[in-house]
Amino acid sequence: MPEPIPSFAALGSHPLHPMLIHFPVAALLGLVASDLGYVLSGDPFWARAGLWLAGVGAFGGWLASGLGLIDLIAVRRIRCLMTAWCHAVLAMMMLSLASLNWLQRYLAAEPILPWGLYLSLLTALLILLTAWLGSRLVYEHAVGVEAKE
Template identity: 65%
Template sequence: MAEIKEHTIKSRAAIIGHPLHPLMIHFPVAALMALVASDLGYILSGDPFWARVSLWLAGVGAFGGWIASIAGIIDLVTVKGIRRLVNGWSHAIIAVMMLSLASLNWLMRFSDTDLILPWGFAVSLVTSVMIALAGWLGGRLVYEHAVGVELEK
């Protein structure tokens, strides 16, 4: 693992120095990852309960993710140190692509539960892989570039 730089990059979307974006992403990420499991529950059982669970998880994941992205976008466009990082732009681009897929997934389920198999499940799987990639890039921003981290002196 690369060494953390000697200086920190402060977040502008923060409350009392605590960056909002990392705080806000946990529920959307959990919802979109759990969506894969609820899709499997529906596919294996055929029980419409799991289709409703999947609809709600897709909605919470998509809408919550877009809300969390506002704080990330504020940091990306207003903090020069983040704008200069390829990891920052890569994280943002993958996250927008992932949230677009998550939104499409929710819209498909909202209109017709028959789309869960195969399209909804396939989109859920691709979304979960993109979440992992965006999370890895976000982790690099924190651990390698000290974005939103206060280093001890």
């Protein structure tokens, strides 16, 4: 295993980005389920739930990504990793789509079909790719991993 790369944005030795990213990821993946619930049932509950999930996912994702960006900028060994840059670019693309999805739901009379569902599915796909790159940063490059003594 390579030498661990400590996180700059951390509480103690616990990196903040991986602590916070689970909530927006869960919200944005749950958004796909709520959209499908709306499509299958037509129940407006699912549209309201989708608005909240999209908001939590987008705003929470920007917060968590800001902490990841601090590590990318502040830690030279992270900046030197192509995987880190690919992870960051995909995350920005995904969060831009998630934000557009929330805004479209907030402003539109019929927020789910077709664009809301398309944006939710595309966002979920980008989450999978971004998470895969994030796991490579941890497991292959030891980013944010504490050295055992």
